[in-house]
Amino acid sequence: MNPAPAQPKPHAGCGEDIAKAFGLNRLPADLVTIIPTYSPWGQIDQSKILAWGIVQVYTPSHGGIYLSKERQEMLPAWAKKIPASYCPKPTWWEEDSEALVPLYCFYDELPEETRGRISKAQLLTWIKQTAYFFPKGEASL
Numbered sequence: 001m002n003p004a005p006a007q008p009k010p011h012a013g014c015g016e017d018i019a020k021a022f023g024l025n026r027l028p029a030d031l032v033t034i035i036p037t038y039s040p041w042g043q044i045d046q047s048k049i050l051a052w053g054i055v056q057v058y059t060p061s062h063g064g065i066y067l068s069k070e071r072q073e074m075l076p077a078w079a080k081k082i083p084a085s086y087c088p089k090p091t092w093w094e095e096d097s098e099a100l101v102p103l104y105c106f107y108d109e110l111p112e113e114t115r116g117r118i119s120k121a122q123l124l125t126w127i128k129q130t131a132y133f134f135p136k137g138e139a140s141l
Contacts, residue, residue, distance in 0.1 A: 036066055040092050051109035054102060065093040065102050079105055100127050 035047050035055055041062035048056045053068035067075075072090040079101050082089055093099040103110065104123040 034068065039064065039066070050111060050114065051106055054106055054109070056099075062095065064095045065099040067091060067093070067102055071102070071106070075102070075105055097130055
């Protein structure tokens with residue numbers, strides 16, 4: 001008698017265990033990403049999933065990047081040290097400058113159209129030049 005197959009356990013990946021249970025290589029990001037309906041800037045009008053756990057949100061007046069709890073845990077130490085300013089970190093990243101951080105940290109997972117408009121080196125330059133929160137001792141990012 002064959003033992004029952006082990007049930008997959010969700011984890012901080014892109015749903016690999018769940019996908020495997022369904023015979024797929026991986027689940028699409030939109031199936032494993034929860035899109036918030038409200039942001040620090042108000043009701044969300046539009047949203048775009050950039051990658052698993054990373055959502056760009058727009059409101060009538062402003063916007064930013066939302067990171068799931070699992071993505072927050074994946075941020076490098078220097079990014080986790082950024083203090084809350086306009087919005088609660090590390091969940092929300094304001095679009096005018098702070099959103100550069102998660103875009104930089106998860107650059108390789110962004111959609112090709114996004115990577116085609118800006119390079120990782122450009123993001124880092126902008127972070128260092130314009131971000132008040134950039135840790136001074138982290139010049140080797």
